[in-house]
Amino acid sequence: MSVxxxxxxxxxxxxxxxxxxxxxxxxxxxxxxxxxxxxxxxxLTAREQxxxxxxxxxxxxxxxxxxxxxxxxxxxxxxxxxxxxxxxILEQMPTDDVADLLGKLSDERAKALLDLMTKEDSExxxxxLRYDAETAGGIMVPDFIALREETTxxxxxxxxxxxxxxxxxxxxxxxxxxxxxxVGVISLRQLVVVPPEAKLRSIMATDVVSVQTNMDxxxxxxxxxxxxxLAVPVVDENNKLVGIVxxxxxxxxxxxxxxxxxxxxxxAGDDLVESQSVLKSTxxxxxxxxxxxxxxxxxxxxxxxxxSSINKLVYLAAFIPIIMGMGGNIGTQSSTxxxxxxxxxxxxxxxxxxxxxxxxxxxxxxxxxxxxxxxVVAGFRYDLWLLGITVGLAVISSMTIAAMVGSLMPxxxxxxxxDPAVATGPFVTTSIDILSVFFYFQIATMxxxx
Amino acid sequence: MSVxxxxxxxxxxxxxxxxxxxxxxxxxxxxxxxxxxxxxxxxLTAREQxxxxxxxxxxxxxxxxxxxxxxxxxxxxxxxxxxxxxxxILEQMPTDDVADLLGKLSDERAKALLDLMTKEDSExxxxxLRYDAETAGGIMVPDFIALREETTxxxxxxxxxxxxxxxxxxxxxxxxxxxxxxVGVISLRQLVVVPPEAKLRSIMATDVVSVQTNMDxxxxxxxxxxxxxLAVPVVDENNKLVGIVxxxxxxxxxxxxxxxxxxxxxxAGDDLVESQSVLKSTxxxxxxxxxxxxxxxxxxxxxxxxxSSINKLVYLAAFIPIIMGMGGNIGTQSSTxxxxxxxxxxxxxxxxxxxxxxxxxxxxxxxxxxxxxxxVVAGFRYDLWLLGITVGLAVISSMTIAAMVGSLMPxxxxxxxxDPAVATGPFVTTSIDILSVFFYFQIATMxxxx
Numbered sequence: 001m002s003v004x005x006x007x008x009x010x011x012x013x014x015x016x017x018x019x020x021x022x023x024x025x026x027x028x029x030x031x032x033x034x035x036x037x038x039x040x041x042x043x044l045t046a047r048e049q050x051x052x053x054x055x056x057x058x059x060x061x062x063x064x065x066x067x068x069x070x071x072x073x074x075x076x077x078x079x080x081x082x083x084x085x086x087x088x089i090l091e092q093m094p095t096d097d098v099a100d101l102l103g104k105l106s107d108e109r110a111k112a113l114l115d116l117m118t119k120e121d122s123e124x125x126x127x128x129l130r131y132d133a134e135t136a137g138g139i140m141v142p143d144f145i146a147l148r149e150e151t152t153x154x155x156x157x158x159x160x161x162x163x164x165x166x167x168x169x170x171x172x173x174x175x176x177x178x179x180x181x182x183v184g185v186i187s188l189r190q191l192v193v194v195p196p197e198a199k200l201r202s203i204m205a206t207d208v209v210s211v212q213t214n215m216d217x218x219x220x221x222x223x224x225x226x227x228x229x230l231a232v233p234v235v236d237e238n239n240k241l242v243g244i245v246x247x248x249x250x251x252x253x254x255x256x257x258x259x260x261x262x263x264x265x266x267x268a269g270d271d272l273v274e275s276q277s278v279l280k281s282t283x284x285x286x287x288x289x290x291x292x293x294x295x296x297x298x299x300x301x302x303x304x305x306x307x308s309s310i311n312k313l314v315y316l317a318a319f320i321p322i323i324m325g326m327g328g329n330i331g332t333q334s335s336t337x338x339x340x341x342x343x344x345x346x347x348x349x350x351x352x353x354x355x356x357x358x359x360x361x362x363x364x365x366x367x368x369x370x371x372x373x374x375x376v377v378a379g380f381r382y383d384l385w386l387l388g389i390t391v392g393l394a395v396i397s398s399m400t401i402a403a404m405v406g407s408l409m410p411x412x413x414x415x416x417x418x419d420p421a422v423a424t425g426p427f428v429t430t431s432i433d434i435l436s437v438f439f440y441f442q443i444a445t446m447x448x449x450x
Numbered sequence: 451m452s453v454x455x456x457x458x459x460x461x462x463x464x465x466x467x468x469x470x471x472x473x474x475x476x477x478x479x480x481x482x483x484x485x486x487x488x489x490x491x492x493x494l495t496a497r498e499q500x501x502x503x504x505x506x507x508x509x510x511x512x513x514x515x516x517x518x519x520x521x522x523x524x525x526x527x528x529x530x531x532x533x534x535x536x537x538x539i540l541e542q543m544p545t546d547d548v549a550d551l552l553g554k555l556s557d558e559r560a561k562a563l564l565d566l567m568t569k570e571d572s573e574x575x576x577x578x579l580r581y582d583a584e585t586a587g588g589i590m591v592p593d594f595i596a597l598r599e600e601t602t603x604x605x606x607x608x609x610x611x612x613x614x615x616x617x618x619x620x621x622x623x624x625x626x627x628x629x630x631x632x633v634g635v636i637s638l639r640q641l642v643v644v645p646p647e648a649k650l651r652s653i654m655a656t657d658v659v660s661v662q663t664n665m666d667x668x669x670x671x672x673x674x675x676x677x678x679x680l681a682v683p684v685v686d687e688n689n690k691l692v693g694i695v696x697x698x699x700x701x702x703x704x705x706x707x708x709x710x711x712x713x714x715x716x717x718a719g720d721d722l723v724e725s726q727s728v729l730k731s732t733x734x735x736x737x738x739x740x741x742x743x744x745x746x747x748x749x750x751x752x753x754x755x756x757x758s759s760i761n762k763l764v765y766l767a768a769f770i771p772i773i774m775g776m777g778g779n780i781g782t783q784s785s786t787x788x789x790x791x792x793x794x795x796x797x798x799x800x801x802x803x804x805x806x807x808x809x810x811x812x813x814x815x816x817x818x819x820x821x822x823x824x825x826v827v828a829g830f831r832y833d834l835w836l837l838g839i840t841v842g843l844a845v846i847s848s849m850t851i852a853a854m855v856g857s858l859m860p861x862x863x864x865x866x867x868x869d870p871a872v873a874t875g876p877f878v879t880t881s882i883d884i885l886s887v888f889f890y891f892q893i894a895t896m897x898x899x900x
């Protein structure tokens with residue numbers, strides 16, 4: 001549903017609620033896809049959300065809505081809901097989503113809800129809660145199809161009809177040995193085209209791509225994306241099959257990680273904060289600005305040190321913004337390319353010097369071009385060609401240094417295992433500001449003898 | 451395969467090539483997953499790539515490698531290859547990948563390759579080439595399973611075994627009427643659990659999510675992600691089923707669009723350029739820096755206008771970097787949040803004023819905090835509290851204006867249908883630089899009477 005259609009649905013719902021047109025609302029609430037309702041919920045008031053929710057008939061649909069809703073909205077929605085009602089819905093949700101939700105609640109509340117669920121379901125959830133939320137173990141579902149090697153295709157299809165009706169993504173059948181170790185995989189597609197008496201052992205693929213429970217979710221996503229698979233089996237340290245990560249969760253991870261990287265680079269937190277309060281947003285953004293504040297104060301002391309030069313040639317001050325700005329901008333370009341290259345795996349730490357040298361060359365060429373341009377403008381404006389040469393050289397040095405710092409820093413951070421997306425922004429801008437100003441005045445005092 | 455494993459494979463291959471250990475290489479080339487080989491190819495020389503490629507036995511594996519390789523590497527690899535050899539491989543590739551590749555070749559070369567392919571395959575490719583590459587039509591595969599409503603489950607499974615062995619993603623069966631209009635969908639999973647004599651009409655779901663051929667690929671990706679489906683059917687303007695877009699392609703699109711947005715915001719092109727030449731990279735990055743150069747020149751004229759003020763209080767110049775820097779950084783935070791919010795659909799243009807007002811408040815609070823801090827430092831340093839108040843107010847005005855401009859601009863661009871990711875970067879930084887400097891000196895001349 002496009003933004004326009006979301007808007008139409010949202011307007012319709014708001015109008016019907018105002019009018020108290022319950023019959024109509026009931027029809028919409030029960031017929032609209034839960035994913036669409038979840039989208040619309042973001043634009044409704046708490047009261048409107050509750051009105052719609054109460055009109056939904058099926059537990060399955062409510063469960064899907066729970067899975068799709070943004071965390072903050074979901075937490076508010078269930079805040080005043082009876083524990084029994086919530087538990088009823090949780091029973092219908094994929095285990096990984098239940099674990100996610102319970103992880104966000106108080107221990108006491110989570111425990112109360114678990115106690116209300118069937119033993120089987122609550123045990124599955126508790127198993128998942130043992131893993132870190134951002135690892136394969138934390139995002140897997142424990143519902144998968146595991147059969148023995150000697151099972152026949154016919155028996156496997158029977159099993160699908162009887163035992164495995166609840167499995168979320170039943171397109172791969174995993175084959176395990178007597179110790180539940182993962183030994184092979186068959187797609188549902190293969191299963192229907194082989195002779196019914198064929199044993200799984202003879203038709204399964206044995207080079208199964210699998211991941212361990214403690215693998216970071218970003219790595220898991222990369223693997224699913226690389227091998228174009230619909231689900232990846234998760235094994236514990238003994239190669240025992242414990243769950244699968246499905247491609248729909250992988251898509252969410254890829255989007256979420258991209259958003260995280262983008263926001264982190266700008267020092268704006270690691271999740272979209274449009275639904276957060278002004279004060280919370282302020283708190284998230286405050287620390288990053290501190291780095292740039294300190295950098296600014298250092299630049300201020302550097303300029304203060306050259307105060308007598310400015311006293312003699314006051315228009316030197318007028319070039320500070322352009323020299324800093326050109327450096328800052330090319331530095332952002334370089335660091336963005338490197339940070340994204342590292343995140344997507346298209347850049348490799350081994351290529352560090354190659355990349356930095358290339359950026360250095362680009363910085364120099366662009367610096368030469370814009371330095372020349374500025375030098376000419378400055379020379380004409382003040383009829384002082386030595387000033388033109390000074391600011392031209394300052395732009396070249398600022399842009400060359402910035403391209404080098406901007407490409408080197410994220411690689412250094414990655415090498416010492418600091419997330420380059422987080423660290424790059426503040427450090428790159430701040431050090432470029434300081435270096436640009438320093439070299440500018442150094443060049444000016446040398447060339448202009450002031 | 452992690453970066454480390456890629457590196458090991460790469461080193462092994464390089465060593466074996468140096469030693470001329472063909473038997474070993476042959477084993478590696480034919481046993482390694484094409485997706486892994488594609489990754490390693492990025493780090494090999496053209497000669498090494500060809501050596502490996504020649505040692506690969508199966509056409510299927512070569513076809514998978516072609517599908518996985520980065521465009522630039524693939525184009526170089528096939529440059530000197532015989533047309534017959536290429537056509538043989540193209541026959542084994544998914545039609546959408548063939549269309550992508552041929553779209554990058556000269557018309558003459560593409561035509562020659564099409565002529566060498568079987569008529570059926572070449573017609574399919576030509577059909578795809580009619581669509582814009584970044585629309586549903588351009589990314590779909592024309593291989594899907596379409597059956598009639600009166601087909602039984604048993605007949606459908608038979609059809610899977612006979613007619614549809616080549617279908618890439620056979621997990622959904624689409625149901626069409628006599629005019630090939632899409633009327634329903636059944637998952638392969640449902641098919642194996644229903645009684646064999648059940649007619650598709652009675653078991654199919656009729657509320658099929660589908661997309662039109664001209665829908666932008668980003669919208670298609672959003673739909674697949676939202677409804678957690680493995681493939682979405684593509685219909686033409688008459689609702690005739692013409693292809694499907696599969697989830698593995700959707701993953702690639704989501705990653706590629708995220709990379710595009712990140713790079714565009716930094717003015718660093720729209721694709722990762724690490725494999726491009728220095729000159730080409732320079733050319734891509736040059737225009738964006740022009741905006742910032744022009745902004746810098748304007749700032750320079752503004753400061754020139756206040757030259758006499760600086761002459762009287764020379765240390766005013768020392769605060770230019772910090773006042774510009776704080777504005778620039780908070781402006782980047784605000785615009786990043788809005789651009790990403792718009793891209794992921796979590797922000798809506800209708801919320802424009804709400805978002806801008808919130809950013810304004812955040813900008814003011816942060817400005818007040820850092821302005822106070824700077825005011826105190828400046829007041830102490832120069833023992834002139836009016837100067838402290840001046841720079842404090844300048845920081846507040848700079849950060850408040852920056853947060854407003856940074857959040858407003860991308861929304862305005864989105865409203866007039868200009869990609870906010872492209873336009874935001876240069877315009878936001880440039881206008882913030884100019885406004886910050888202007889208000890700073892305006893405040894200074896008023897308060898300090900200079």
